[in-house]
Amino acid sequence: MEEHTQSFLLHDGALLLGTALVFVLVFRRLGLGATLGYLMTGAVLGPYALRLVGDAESKLGIAELGITLLLFIVGLELAPHRLWRMRHEIFGLGLLQVTACGLAVTGVIFAFTGFSLTASLALGLPLGLSSTAQVLPMLQSAGRLHTPFGERAFGILLFQDLSIIPLITIIAAMSRNPAAAEGPPGWLLVIYTLAAIVGLVAAGRFLIRPLFRLIGNLGEREMFVFAGLFTVIVSAAAMELLGLSTALGAFIAGVMLADTPYRHELEADVEPFRTILLGLFFMSVGMMVNLDAVAQQPLYVFTMALAVITTKALVIFLIGKAFGMEWRGALALGLLLSQGGEFGFVLFAQAQDALLIRPEAGSIFTAVVTLSMVSTPFLMMATRRMREAPITKETRDEPQPDGSNALIVGYGRFGQTVAQMLIAAEIEVTLIDTDVEMIDIADGFGAKVYFGDGTRIDLLRQAGAADAELIAFCIDGDQITEAFLHAVHQAFPRPQILVRAFDRRTMVALKDTPVRKIVREVMESAVVMARTALDALDVSLQDIDRAEAAYRSRDKERLTLQIQTGDITAARDRIFTQPSRS
Numbered sequence: 001m002e003e004h005t006q007s008f009l010l011h012d013g014a015l016l017l018g019t020a021l022v023f024v025l026v027f028r029r030l031g032l033g034a035t036l037g038y039l040m041t042g043a044v045l046g047p048y049a050l051r052l053v054g055d056a057e058s059k060l061g062i063a064e065l066g067i068t069l070l071l072f073i074v075g076l077e078l079a080p081h082r083l084w085r086m087r088h089e090i091f092g093l094g095l096l097q098v099t100a101c102g103l104a105v106t107g108v109i110f111a112f113t114g115f116s117l118t119a120s121l122a123l124g125l126p127l128g129l130s131s132t133a134q135v136l137p138m139l140q141s142a143g144r145l146h147t148p149f150g151e152r153a154f155g156i157l158l159f160q161d162l163s164i165i166p167l168i169t170i171i172a173a174m175s176r177n178p179a180a181a182e183g184p185p186g187w188l189l190v191i192y193t194l195a196a197i198v199g200l201v202a203a204g205r206f207l208i209r210p211l212f213r214l215i216g217n218l219g220e221r222e223m224f225v226f227a228g229l230f231t232v233i234v235s236a237a238a239m240e241l242l243g244l245s246t247a248l249g250a251f252i253a254g255v256m257l258a259d260t261p262y263r264h265e266l267e268a269d270v271e272p273f274r275t276i277l278l279g280l281f282f283m284s285v286g287m288m289v290n291l292d293a294v295a296q297q298p299l300y301v302f303t304m305a306l307a308v309i310t311t312k313a314l315v316i317f318l319i320g321k322a323f324g325m326e327w328r329g330a331l332a333l334g335l336l337l338s339q340g341g342e343f344g345f346v347l348f349a350q351a352q353d354a355l356l357i358r359p360e361a362g363s364i365f366t367a368v369v370t371l372s373m374v375s376t377p378f379l380m381m382a383t384r385r386m387r388e389a390p391i392t393k394e395t396r397d398e399p400q401p402d403g404s405n406a407l408i409v410g411y412g413r414f415g416q417t418v419a420q421m422l423i424a425a426e427i428e429v430t431l432i433d434t435d436v437e438m439i440d441i442a443d444g445f446g447a448k449v450y451f452g453d454g455t456r457i458d459l460l461r462q463a464g465a466a467d468a469e470l471i472a473f474c475i476d477g478d479q480i481t482e483a484f485l486h487a488v489h490q491a492f493p494r495p496q497i498l499v500r501a502f503d504r505r506t507m508v509a510l511k512d513t514p515v516r517k518i519v520r521e522v523m524e525s526a527v528v529m530a531r532t533a534l535d536a537l538d539v540s541l542q543d544i545d546r547a548e549a550a551y552r553s554r555d556k557e558r559l560t561l562q563i564q565t566g567d568i569t570a571a572r573d574r575i576f577t578q579p580s581r582s
Contacts, residue, residue, distance in 0.1 A: 036374055038279050041283050064246070069270055070136060076254040076267055093323055133282070152323075160341065164347075176354060196239055229270065235253035268456065268458045312338045338376065339375065344366075348362045348366060407465055411435075432451075465492045471498070498519065499517075501518045557574055
């Protein structure tokens with residue numbers, strides 16, 4: 001057992017990661033996406049091609065955690081109120097898509113293959129589902145997940161995950177295997193599902209949230225990683241124990257934490273695990289493609305893949321039009337969801353156990369699903385011009401953004417003032433801080449502050465820095481460095497950067513950074529107090545203004561020389577030390 005594990009980690013791991021690195025870079029360069037690169041890696045190295053890597057089933061079992069983590073991260077981005085707002089997309093559009101596509105593909109299989117009706121249903125209903133693991137990353141990378149189009153696609157995908165339970169029930173009801181009767185009936189699975197959802201929500205409110213608050217107070221980042229993975233795995237395991245969808249359990253866990261201040265920190269901590277495991281999932285799927293079966297019946301496999309893609313794209317296009325979508329958007333939705341999905345592999349295996357289809361049919365239709373997944377990036381590229389709205393005379397060359405949005409790191413006394421003025425100007429603001437006690441106090445006043453270390457590039461990315469117009473670092477003390485600001489600007493070239501400086505030493509240290517402005521934290525308030533003091537001493541308003549102008553002029557002159565020379569003692573003679581006796 002030890003030798004096998006070591007072989008997987010060293011031999012198989014080195015081959016898979018090295019080959020995937022090459023394929024993904026090439027396919028990214030060609031604009032085909034990472035998913036196709038992972039699939040090709042598995043197919044090339046797997047048991048049906050070069051035979052350099054094996055045991056795809058065990059790797060797939062581990063890699064399925066990638067889908068679980070993906071649904072958890074998606075859940076984190078969907079607060080309950082937003083999920084409720086999407087109910088029509090989920091239970092209207094989603095229900096219609098799953099039913100119509102499943103029955104349409106079933107009809108195609110039954111009409112043209114000679115399979116029985118039960119076998120056609122066992123194959124066609126799973127083929128009606130799409131690939132959540134492929135489509136969501138495509139939407140995220142294109143920046144369309146939170147658009148109306150992305151929400152429609154996600155609503156359909158989410159309902160597809162919910163439909164796993166009734167599909168399992170349908171296959172179990174058609175089963176010819178006497179042993180299948182030992183499983184729980186479908187109505188009991190529904191009760192299990194509702195009870196599990198209620199249980200997970202209650203656990204999130206009364207156990208998980210207090211746990212994250214405790215970890216936040218301790219300031220242990222590593223414990224956030226542990227707690228985040230623990231939450232995902234326990235939620236998924238609870239669902240699996242009841243024979244339900246593990247991905248659904250992880251999604252609910254994400255939703256119940258979406259409204260907490262720890263959302264961005266959890267996203268940043270879980271994202272690397274999700275990326276690696278999801279890549280391994282697609283590599284495992286590529287390894288499982290039976291190239292021998294495809295080679296024996298290549299025309300059959302390619303024809304069935306084409307039939308599935310065409311049927312689903314047409315049905316979803318018509319559904320989109322029926323829901324009021326413009327034809328280009330409906331076409332894009334149909335093509336985006338035209339492939340088979342990863343849950344098809346699970347349902348095909350169950351159909352084989354139920355003696356509804358032969359293993360050979362399961363292998364062929366696994367290849368059909370994989371080929372349909374491979375086709376999606378090509379279809380989206382080939383139809384891009386057709387799906388893009390034509391440029392009219394009314395279209396401006398440089399459209400202005402709908403409105404600025406700002407990311408404020410640090411919500412102490414300084415950051416609160418900055419944030420409130422931006423909000424007063426109707427600017428949408430995202431607030432980040434590490435002080436749990438302050439976050440709770442802010443929540444009592446109605447301000448939503450997220451927990452997280454704003455000096456982490458990955459957390460800034462999760463918080464939306466790439467799409468922001470402004471990033472303001474309002475952190476206490478001298479925490480921002482020149483190297484960090486260069487890294488932020490390189491990672492996020494779009495937003496302008498503002499920095500709160502502890503004193504003029506900080507301004508000198510940050511003189512060569514790509515920032516819009518550096519603000520000394522106490523200067524303006526000190527000027528206000530000085531003006532008040534002069535007024536209390538009965539100095540005329542004209543003389544007060546003259547004194548402020550003189551101070552600001554000399555201070556600016558000193559600061560310019562200090563920045564130029566790097567010497568904090570430069571221009572000492574410009575400091576006011578004694579009243580002028582002239």
